[in-house]
Amino acid sequence: MLHTGDFKMDQFPLDGRITDLRSFARLGEEGLDLLLVDSTNAEVPGFMVSERDLVPAIEKVFRETTGRVIVSSFASHVHRIQQVLDAAHAQGRKVAFVGRSMVRNMKIATDLSYLDVPDGLVVDLPKLNRLPANKITLICTGSQGEPLAALSRMASGEHQIKVGDGDTVLMASSLIPGNENAIYRVINGLVDKGARVVHKGNAKVHVSGHASAGELVYCYNILEPANVLPVHGESRHLRANADLAIRTGVPRDRVLIAENGSVIDLYDGVAQITGSVPIELIYVDGSAVGGVTEDSLAERRLLANEGVLTVIAIVDPDTGLLVDDVDFIGRGFAHEANAFDSLAKAIGKTLTRESDVKVASRENIEKRIVQESARWAKQTLGRQPLIVPVVVDG
Known part of the structure; x- marks a missing residue:
């Protein structure tokens, strides 16, 4: 086998x-x-195509760049990193690795002699930052637009390394289906900051x-x-x-x-x-693994997309009538300070109109509040938030 x-x-x-x-x-x-x-x-x-066929395009990037060269690649692609190291060394540049997985993998590759690193080529980031821009090469993670990876944070301005005019970013990797939006977001962010971005779409810098x-x-x-x-x-x-x-x-x-x-x-x-054999997705929720149901996921999507409206009503447990003003707490959508006045009146009318023994039960009061609030939210706000009724005996 x-x-x-x-x-x-x-x-x-x-x-x-x-x-x-x-x-x-x-x-x-x-x-x-x-x-x-x-x-x-x-x-x-x-x-x-052979990996060697990429060498001319990568060398051209290093030859033509007058500022820093920032390279993103898979941290496991040792051959691609070797090509970058060779091109940087040929142009008299120093190199620093950025991102935990990149630093860890390159150390392992070097220790096992899978990576040939000339003496003095790789330095730490503080030392590299003291060099002129045309002597700097950074090799980092984030080739697929991962939000917490180094390149993504550079594109959003959240990383200590600030990208700007004169920098060239070489994205030496493929575009994995499903990551398009994240990758294009990173590219646009880098371009907006003044960087030149070289990728598979405009240069021969990656083969499968x-x-x-x-x-x-x-x-x-x-x-x-x-x-x-x-x-x-x-x-x-x-x-x-x-x-x-x-x-x-x-x-x-x-x-x-x-x-x-x-x-x-x-x-x-x-x-x-x-x-x-039966298979299913296993959801990780904080420290809990599994146990997350489709219903709870649907509720989270509702919260994220439509927001939540909490309705607090103090009622007479015998009659089901309001004994005080209704309070509202809205989260996840825009609203004016007095936006809920009309809803408070509608809830009061509904409970008054149907104040009988059946309606006076807590379950039915909550049901009426949810129905009236959902109808109001859709008509007035154009939204369908999660309605949380809180009924307090008064």
Whole structure:
């Protein structure tokens, strides 16, 4: 059984360590029962571009920038960081890492000799800030617009590093689907502050880390798996990968399209989907894990979008009539100081009109208050806030 994880077959890797194709071939000769294979780029024809092809574009950014170069990348992308270090070193710049995960990962990569750092190239941030702008390179987190990451905070002006005219921000990463708005918000924030932003959309500064169709076909042909399970992708990616496997000769009934929760049995060299286990999202609420229901989430969305209106009414428990003015506390929406006067009158009329034994129960009084308040809020404010009735015996 072989699980590829995220992979591609770069024939010209920066560190010179190419995929061990001989070992792959031996696996195929020995017999591979099940291949679980990365599907992200199964729809992309050909072979993925080498990391080395990015070097000219990255070097150009460093050559042309007269101010600071600020680079954002995945903290796990050691090869991309190596390219940036090499370009900075060639231009006589010093480098500082910004962001806890970036600092931690680069220390580990250096200790394990995955990262080649010339002596004196990397310095701490206080020392770097004493250098002229054209000698400064910052490598930080936040390539996907994460709100608490260094680059996002620079874009919003909340970070100690202030971005401005003359700075170039190099976003050396892909745009992960779903993060578009966050990333564009960061780019716009940086541009508004005077920075030049270089990204995949306007320069060749990133290539995917996932195998394209040509590499996947090569894997199928050299490994000759008995069964294939496409993984890591959306439905369209899994289907495209499955089609590639079938075209290389894997029997159609040996190519499985599984869903989250699918149970797969591998017995006597045959893989089959035999059932499923229930799966659900596990919500984390502060220190509590799980226990958050869809109802409570719906209530939170209501609070966030429409606000909350608390209605405090002092009533006679026998008659259900008001014995004092109704008080209101509105949160999450704009309103005038006397905005609730008309609602107070409406609640008073409703309770007076229906002051009988049934209405006098606390449950029915609260129900009438909620109904009248919701009707008023929709007509007057154009909103549907959460109504919280507080009935006090007077």
